[in-house]
Amino acid sequence: MSDTLIREYHRSREVHDKIIIGGGAAGLMAAYSACKISTDGGFVPDVLLLEGKEIVGKKLAATGNGKCNFTNMYQDICCYRSDNSAKAYRIINNFDNQKTISLFRNLGIISTERKGYCYPIGEQARTFRDVLKERVISLGTVIYTEKYVIGIDKSDSVFSVTCSDLSVYYSKKLIICVGGSAAPVFGTDGNMFGLLEKMGFKIIKPKPALCGLRTDCKYLKILEGVRLKCECSLYSSKRGNIIYKEQGEIIFSKNGISGIPILNLSRFAINELDDGNKCGVLLDFFPDMNLRKLKDYLTSTVISCGDGAVGVVLSALVNDKLLKTLFRELSIDYDTSSKVYDVRTIRNELGRLSEMLKSFNVNIIGDTGFENAQTTQGGVILKEIDENNMESYKYPGLYFAGEVLDVDGMCGGYNLQWAWTTGYIAGRN
Ligand SMILES: Cc1cc2nc3c(=O)[nH]c(=O)nc-3n(C[C@H](O)[C@H](O)[C@H](O)COP(=O)(O)OP(=O)(O)OC[C@H]3O[C@@H](n4cnc5c(N)ncnc54)[C@H](O)[C@@H]3O)c2cc1C
Incomplete structure (x- = not known):
């Protein structure tokens, strides 16, 4: 030695x-x-x-x-x-x-x-x-x-x-x-x-905690990179009610969602999936208005703009990539046209749009792993x-x-x- x-x-x-x-x-x-x-x-x-x-x-x-x-x-x-x-x-x-x-x-x-x-x-x-x-x-x-x-x-x-x-x-x-x-x-x-x-x-x-979540949302290609303020409500198929709710800014990524409210609810979503339950997050992009108020707000704004293209008027109120996603989901197409719609159609379609803006569902299918987690539960x-x-x-x-x-x-x-x-x-x- x-x-x-x-x-x-x-x-x-x-x-x-x-x-x-x-x-x-x-x-x-x-x-x-x-x-x-x-x-x-x-x-x-x-x-x-x-x-x-x-x-x-x-x-x-x-x-x-x-x-x-x-x-x-x-x-x-x-x-x-x-x-x-x-x-x-x-x-x-x-x-x-x-x-x-x-x-x-x-x-x-x-x-x-x-x-x-x-x-x-x-x-x-x-x-x-x-x-x-x-x-x-x-x-x-x-x-x-x-x-x-x-x-x-x-x-x-x-x-x-x-x-x-x-x-x-x-x-x-x-x-x-x-x-x-x-x-x-x-x-x-x-x-x-x-x-x-x-x-x-x-x-x-x-298990990971404070991490992003993966989703099967088919619109991620459009939404990737978009940051939006909203209220996030985590629900589970087993419990049937909202497990956790938080407002803040979320970020869409290539395979899921993150942002502070998502990080904060991730541990609960991970536990639900680990227990074999399905879960998802409902995103409310207008948490300060109830559904009726939002419908009235969108409708009156669009109608008061006369013959302005509806899609253009709406994109001043809602992120245009989100709007594009919601239009696809609802099979409506306002964005390219400046067609004059009758008030009944507008009311009906903006009603459906408002419902989606108040509860846009994102299924959670997994997490982004320990590699991307800030802490351990x-x-x-x-x-x-x-x-x-x-x-x-x-x-x-x-x-x-x-x-x-x-x-x-x-x-x-x-x-x-x-x-x-x-x-x-x-x-x-
Ligand atoms: C990117 C990132 C950002 C974060 N930002 C924040 C923030 O802003 N605010 C906040 O409150 N928290 C934040 N966190 C969480 C926070 O950093 C951790 O919870 C905290 O550092 C835990 O402290 P700790 O000393 O227990 O462990 P660590 O800080 O992880 O330290 C453990 C140490 O033990 C050593 N070690 C491990 N195994 C062995 C072994 N077998 N033998 C010898 N040494 C070993 C490791 O090398 C490491 O240096 C963040 C985490 C990450 C990943």
Whole structure:
């Protein structure tokens, strides 16, 4: 054995106070709070962070379209979806958005807010990665990158952590912050779920959340690229009623729909399909008018324009690609002609058009996969975790933080808030 290998072997035999697996949002926050509590108490921190990728915080630096929507001023239990949302929300309240904003302010990251969504004032997501990385290293965290963990064991109160290069590290306490299965390009391939299951943890089946949905809508060729404000109502064949409703901007793509309301309802649609139920989304393009009002509005506008081409008049009120789609679906053709229609025909056809504008049906046939998801639903069940310190009941000394747990937040900074909160609490303990 060479001297370097011998030195590496002896170093890895050290039993560290804490090992953190995963250097994402939760792992960096856990390292920060673990080191801070030690130094504030007059101790020298002994924290080792093992990251599978060549760099920490890869996903963090890509969040919020590179701007990082790191929390939200509006907080409610419904923003944290889980098998046990009540517990998730109690945990959030142990280290909430205000405490998060203030912690980052103390680290030099000032928050700015738009409609409740909070961003760093410089609007650069990598600020969080760089500041946290720099701070945890200066507080004493040792970071090893390209250490992809493939095994965890515990004997005589010591955890041993094995990496894919067969190096083994030991610690008294272990914090697991490996994220979920969403966006594997950032290092989160969900490998740890199988490992944790073997250790006896109950894992709620991980599925994508906050992702686009695929549809069999035959008009996608026309609608691709169109962005429209509407109200989206998800229904299921099994339940027979509306499961989830949200207004916002949707985007049609080559094979489906996305946009914030679709991302927010995707987890429910995915669960319906997973249960074998059919589901779809009804799009209401005029949510502020009831059907009668919309019919009257369209009819009176068209009639008051005299002999203007009906299609041209309507395209001032409705997106022309959507209009083209609806005309096809209704087998009417106003767009090219400037024919004079009689009022009865116009009333009748605009009535049918209004009905479609109020509830345009899009069948959902699938999702766009973990590759295109922003987060994971499912994961380590919260029942097995002590909400006061994120410690496992089954394995004292083992803690969890972040997306690896069964919590998926809505769009708006809630997933990062969950990572900050749980990372902070786990590290502090
Ligand atoms: C494109 C995109 C944009 C997003 N934007 C936002 C946003 O604006 N606001 C918001 O709130 N949320 C956003 N999210 C979601 C948010 O980024 C995640 O929920 C959050 O980063 C989860 O933090 P985490 O620390 O639990 O996991 P991650 O940040 O995913 O970190 C996990 C880390 O563990 C490492 N790892 C995994 N397995 C192993 C292993 N076996 N051994 C060693 N290391 C391992 C990974 O390489 C990774 O670095 C976005 C997600 C994506 C994909």
